[in-house]
Amino acid sequence: MADRADYREGTDAQQLVILLPECLKDASKKMKTGLMFVKLVNPCSGEGALYLFNMCLQQLFEIKIFKEKHHSWFINQSVQSGGLLYFATPMDPLFLLLHYFIKADKEGKFQPLDQVVVDDMFPNCVLLLKLPELEKLLQHVTEEKGVYYIHTWPDLLLHFVSEGFVVPRFYQSSPLKTFPDAELGRKIDKKKYYKYSKEKTLKWLGKKVNQTMAALKTNNINVGARVQSNAFFSSHQISSDKEENYICYAHGLVSDYIPKELNDDLSKYLKLPEPLASLPKPPSKDALLCQLCSWGSFFGCEFLNLSLS
Amino acid sequence: MESRDEEDVEKRRVHLRPDTLRSATPATLHLLPCGIPVNRPAPVGNFFTPAIRQGPEGLEVSFRGRSLRGEEVEVPPGLVGYVMEMEEKEEVLVGKQDFQQGSDNDEHEPELLEPPEAALERDFDRVIRASGSFSHFTVWGLETVPGPDAKVRAALTWPSLAAAIHAQVPGD
Numbered sequence: 166m167a168d169r170a171d172y173r174e175g176t177d178a179q180q181l182v183i184l185l186p187e188c189l190k191d192a193s194k195k196m197k198t199g200l201m202f203v204k205l206v207n208p209c210s211g212e213g214a215l216y217l218f219n220m221c222l223q224q225l226f227e228i229k230i231f232k233e234k235h236h237s238w239f240i241n242q243s244v245q246s247g248g249l250l251y252f253a254t255p256m257d258p259l260f261l262l263l264h265y266f267i268k269a270d271k272e273g274k275f276q277p278l279d280q281v282v283v284d285d286m287f288p289n290c291v292l293l294l295k296l297p298e299l300e301k302l303l304q305h306v307t308e309e310k311g312v313y314y315i316h317t318w319p320d321l322l323l324h325f326v327s328e329g330f331v332v333p334r335f336y337q338s339s340p341l342k343t344f345p346d347a348e349l350g351r352k353i354d355k356k357k358y359y360k361y362s363k364e365k366t367l368k369w370l371g372k373k374v375n376q377t378m379a380a381l382k383t384n385n386i387n388v389g390a391r392v393q394s395n396a397f398f399s400s401h402q403i404s405s406d407k408e409e410n411y412i413c414y415a416h417g418l419v420s421d422y423i424p425k426e427l428n429d430d431l432s433k434y435l436k437l438p439e440p441l442a443s444l445p446k447p448p449s450k451d452a453l454l455c456q457l458c459s460w461g462s463f464f465g466c467e468f469l470n471l472s473l474s
Numbered sequence: 475m476e477s478r479d480e481e482d483v484e485k486r487r488v489h490l491r492p493d494t495l496r497s498a499t500p501a502t503l504h505l506l507p508c509g510i511p512v513n514r515p516a517p518v519g520n521f522f523t524p525a526i527r528q529g530p531e532g533l534e535v536s537f538r539g540r541s542l543r544g545e546e547v548e549v550p551p552g553l554v555g556y557v558m559e560m561e562e563k564e565e566v567l568v569g570k571q572d573f574q575q576g577s578d579n580d581e582h583e584p585e586l587l588e589p590p591e592a593a594l595e596r597d598f599d600r601v602i603r604a605s606g607s608f609s610h611f612t613v614w615g616l617e618t619v620p621g622p623d624a625k626v627r628a629a630l631t632w633p634s635l636a637a638a639i640h641a642q643v644p645g646d
Binding site: 180181183184185186187190192194196197198200202204217227229231234237238239240241244252255256257289305372373377380418419422 | 487488505515635
């Protein structure tokens, strides 16, 4: 293979250069399988994106790619075109769950999680349901109802008991009745029903923006560069609006994970100034990193929407 | 296509062999400031590596007669660099990969190429493994050292930002 004359046939050994969190290496001692790349929805664009699941430790990682024009790798004794550098970084699964809840919200009713997270395009979304502490996560973005199924009468007469009152399931004439705790103890199944709450979601996103701002500051990320080069702003504004630059930048980063409509609401919620909010997004993500919109060149597809400066 | 069975879902997964994350041997990586439109073995150790010199501004070498200046870049703390490749079984499927370009509906393609059962066996449980690991690599610039403003350096700050964006927020 190595001395093949016609290099055009040398499509052998596609290699991927990727940075993984160290914890995966440590976790690998305990696992034989359970690490897998899957395609799930990109919660911002609705298109496909690549993720890495650790089923053993129940972790979700997002894959981003660094690509700059005119680069390639030498990897040991080989050449790899493209010069792509992949990153696997921890991903908050709530962004993905939120995508499904917003979609399901059109029906406007409380639904169990497994009826919300359904996707014909990306069937691997069922893996999300295996992540830990989903109920706790969902508190940030949904209203919930705890519903118990109880055998009180013959098996067919299951009742919904929702936070202390009973909704008859099979016959409407049954009177509403409060169950004492002892009765609840006989529950055979407990299911939670959820409904998207925009109010709670905006509050949650506001916290996300705040903690991202803090990280921008501690990492000394230069958030002003984009503004300084912009004719809208005088030098006076650059110094006085430093805090504003941080919040806009942080908002830009978070907005990459939510749909456009929600992003508009978030801008209002954060009271972002109009001119800044309409500026292009922060350079860090536009110019440097792109989410994989398909399986990526390594997985046999072209990149989509790959616009890098 | 309403109801997909488990196998169909499996087809859309690429399994990473965990043990290879520990067995991967150290790899030497150079990020070059030029496109080389092939993926193939190359005698890097014969022509490139021996020519690297330590100059006043950093590392110096030349490639295709152009002068390059380079510097070592560390993988950010908490991360490990890996080189990965698909296992042998998959590497013969170049024809199919071409066919997949620009399409999300890969469940349609096997039927067009060959009998479904063969396609299933081929697609099922694709496996990728780590063949090399690294903790630093060399970034090269054309005639000048890439320096602190290099885009790849900015990209390497992404994991610390991602950690903040995706950290759980405190409850009420």
